Amino acid sequence: MSNTPQARSDRAPQPIASEWTALKARKVSFAWEETPLHWLPGDPFTTHTINVLHLLLPAGERWFVHVYKQVLPYIEDEQLRADVIGFIGQEAMHSQAHDEVLPHLREQGLDPTPYTAQIDWFFEKLLGDRTLPPGRPRKWWLMERVALIAAIEHYTAFLGDWVLNADELDRRGADPTMLDLLRWHGAEEVEHRSVAFDLFLHVDGSYARRVRTWATAFSALVFLWQRGARFFMENDPTLVDGKASFKEFFAKGRQGVLPTAGAMVRSIPRYLNRAYHPSHEGSTQQAVAYLASSPAALAAEAREKGAA
Amino acid sequence: MPKIRTVVAVAGAALLVRKAVRSRMATAPLWPMPALETPVSGRPRGRAQRLRVADRTEVADGVVRLRLVPRDAAAGPLPAWEPGAHLDLVLPSGAVRQYSLCGDPADRTAYTVATRLIEDGRGGSREVHEKLAEGTEVEVRGPRNRFPLEPSHAYVFVAGGIGITPVLPMLRAAEASGALWQLVYAGRSRASMPFLDEVERLGRGGRGRVTVLAEDEDGRPDAAALFDGVPQAAAVYCCGPEGLMDAVAAALPHGSALHLERFTPAAATAGSTAFEVELRRTGGTVAVAADETVLAAVRKKLPDVAYSCEQGFCGTCQLRVVAGEVDHRDELLTDEERRDSMLVCVSRARGAKLVLDL
Numbered sequence A: 001m002s003n004t005p006q007a008r009s010d011r012a013p014q015p016i017a018s019e020w021t022a023l024k025a026r027k028v029s030f031a032w033e034e035t036p037l038h039w040l041p042g043d044p045f046t047t048h049t050i051n052v053l054h055l056l057l058p059a060g061e062r063w064f065v066h067v068y069k070q071v072l073p074y075i076e077d078e079q080l081r082a083d084v085i086g087f088i089g090q091e092a093m094h095s096q097a098h099d100e101v102l103p104h105l106r107e108q109g110l111d112p113t114p115y116t117a118q119i120d121w122f123f124e125k126l127l128g129d130r131t132l133p134p135g136r137p138r139k140w141w142l143m144e145r146v147a148l149i150a151a152i153e154h155y156t157a158f159l160g161d162w163v164l165n166a167d168e169l170d171r172r173g174a175d176p177t178m179l180d181l182l183r184w185h186g187a188e189e190v191e192h193r194s195v196a197f198d199l200f201l202h203v204d205g206s207y208a209r210r211v212r213t214w215a216t217a218f219s220a221l222v223f224l225w226q227r228g229a230r231f232f233m234e235n236d237p238t239l240v241d242g243k244a245s246f247k248e249f250f251a252k253g254r255q256g257v258l259p260t261a262g263a264m265v266r267s268i269p270r271y272l273n274r275a276y277h278p279s280h281e282g283s284t285q286q287a288v289a290y291l292a293s294s295p296a297a298l299a300a301e302a303r304e305k306g307a308a
Numbered sequence B: 001m002p003k004i005r006t007v008v009a010v011a012g013a014a015l016l017v018r019k020a021v022r023s024r025m026a027t028a029p030l031w032p033m034p035a036l037e038t039p040v041s042g043r044p045r046g047r048a049q050r051l052r053v054a055d056r057t058e059v060a061d062g063v064v065r066l067r068l069v070p071r072d073a074a075a076g077p078l079p080a081w082e083p084g085a086h087l088d089l090v091l092p093s094g095a096v097r098q099y100s101l102c103g104d105p106a107d108r109t110a111y112t113v114a115t116r117l118i119e120d121g122r123g124g125s126r127e128v129h130e131k132l133a134e135g136t137e138v139e140v141r142g143p144r145n146r147f148p149l150e151p152s153h154a155y156v157f158v159a160g161g162i163g164i165t166p167v168l169p170m171l172r173a174a175e176a177s178g179a180l181w182q183l184v185y186a187g188r189s190r191a192s193m194p195f196l197d198e199v200e201r202l203g204r205g206g207r208g209r210v211t212v213l214a215e216d217e218d219g220r221p222d223a224a225a226l227f228d229g230v231p232q233a234a235a236v237y238c239c240g241p242e243g244l245m246d247a248v249a250a251a252l253p254h255g256s257a258l259h260l261e262r263f264t265p266a267a268a269t270a271g272s273t274a275f276e277v278e279l280r281r282t283g284g285t286v287a288v289a290a291d292e293t294v295l296a297a298v299r300k301k302l303p304d305v306a307y308s309c310e311q312g313f314c315g316t317c318q319l320r321v322v323a324g325e326v327d328h329r330d331e332l333l334t335d336e337e338r339r340d341s342m343l344v345c346v347s348r349a350r351g352a353k354l355v356l357d358l
Helices: A044-074 A078-099 A101-107 A113-126 A136-164 A167-171 A176-191 A195-203 A207-235 A246-255 A261-272 A284-291 A295-307 B004-027 B124-131 B161-177 B196-203 B223-227 B242-251 B294-301 B335-340
Strands: B049-060 B063-070 B085-090 B096-100 B111-116 B137-145 B154-160 B180-187 B208-214 B235-239 B257-261 B275-279 B285-288 B318-323 B341-343 B353-356
Touching: A044 A078, A044 A101, A044 A113, A044 A136, A044 A195, A044 A207, A044 A246, A078 A101, A078 A176, A078 A195, A113 A207, A136 A176, A136 A195, A136 A207, A136 A261, A136 A284, A176 A284, A176 A295, A207 A261, A246 A261, B063 B124, B085 B111, B096 B111, B096 B124, B096 B161, B111 B124, B111 B161, B154 B161, B154 B223, B154 B242, B161 B180, B161 B196, B161 B208, B161 B235, B180 B196, B196 B208, B223 B242, B235 B242, B242 B257, B275 B294, B285 B294, B318 B335, B335 B341
Parallel strands: B154 B180, B154 B235, B180 B208, B235 B257, B275 B353
Antiparallel strands: B049 B063, B049 B137, B063 B111, B085 B096, B085 B137, B275 B285, B318 B341, B318 B353
């Protein structure tokens, strides 16, 4: 681009314009009665490793919305503001949709409350608004959380792209409702993957902060995820001596029912590259194509028409 | 090079720490993270469930009653409800319509709703009548209650036509509570009025008095006579066409509380009026025009107020209501949330003014 200062041109993030799409929340709804406890037949470990999403996302995405509501006054770009507003609604719906899975798990004898109550504490208290003096400390904490969300969104987009392409789940007969929830969510994550990062660049963009919050977000995700998988495996009423292990995680990655450890490691330097921009990863076209055929997204569209 | 003794000491200490952590986690697997005292996650506002139409009966001219049961007979009991509650039905076209529950709240194996076919309506009732045959499945949300029965020593119920549906469980509850009650049930003709037998049977129970007014036999109901001989400070519950509800509101005796259930759908824009919204924390008042949402009016003064879907389902624009009665038109908030908050993108004021915590 000719109008970009030469000194920065090779290091500054360059979004790909064609990956942009207008964002809107879809009023999806999932009925869970038919979904078995092990929705990937015969594979409790994979089922529960993916189920950790239902533990983290209701509180996590509610927290995204909470933080972004506060950042709106700092946005000076109308297009970005519209993107953030679309992003907020999509995240709110993700949180609601995953939250509705939890009572279904409880009915099947796997009560997630001991764990989700801790995740609630994590997002509402530890990462909540805190008692800070107004002015700089409060703004610092807000910017820190905006950067944390950008780092987490790097991983949600990574997972979204993975699940859209995880054909092995179909081959092994995964429950169609659960697969639709994961792919609808994954597709919207891919669709809005640039928003959190663009917002971070717009309101702060400091590289030191990007690295620092990435390290925090990555460690927290690994810690909470393995803990959640262990929790599910140990409390699953149908398993006698359920255990989750990293060894099994690597094996399932090789089989294609979970992301591979290699792909996850390779995504780290990409985020830390100064020229990183989320529009370089994943495909908006694929996401939009899935949403055009997703049973839940189609029903949401019909509902909108029916209400009009 | 560190001395061998140091290496052994560090390794030993690490092993001890590992053992201590493991034994601690064995007694309390979720140690060391604290938990939120009142958890938020895992308590969704509403859950969708698919129910099967187990029975479809025409209970009056143009009125069908549907009995909805879980698909799996072994499934646990359906969520409980109180008289006055309604269910959201997601019709095959995707349209969402609200129908009052008219069965017995103690029966946790089925929900019963009844709908009248409205020829020139928006198509919801036609779909229920034509598409929901016995054996078909339908997605429902709820139940929710916008028309709860408050404890009282005496009740007056006024039902017009299909408006009997939320009132029917109320009659049974009033009879069971030992209160005095009376019902005026108006309709076009006896043949078009559902549940007449049951209503008249309840009226013979002792504490209640039932008046049936069929327009083709008795003429239009006389609103002034509705409240003849009614005990002081009786609670009045009315569900029916707008004209009937206006007449009841006009004739309401002093000291009685009036509770209305409108047929108007959740997201209707018809009948919207202008009102004022006071922003308590910001200071000042904004005017909301009849064709404008509260959100649009507030954004003129506060452009950074958060919102997203603008259709009443994402919940981003939920605000606390300090004063004023709200006409809730969203499909999200629970009855409890509706007591002191609203979604400003769709909901409006019932009266002339709302005060928001903003």
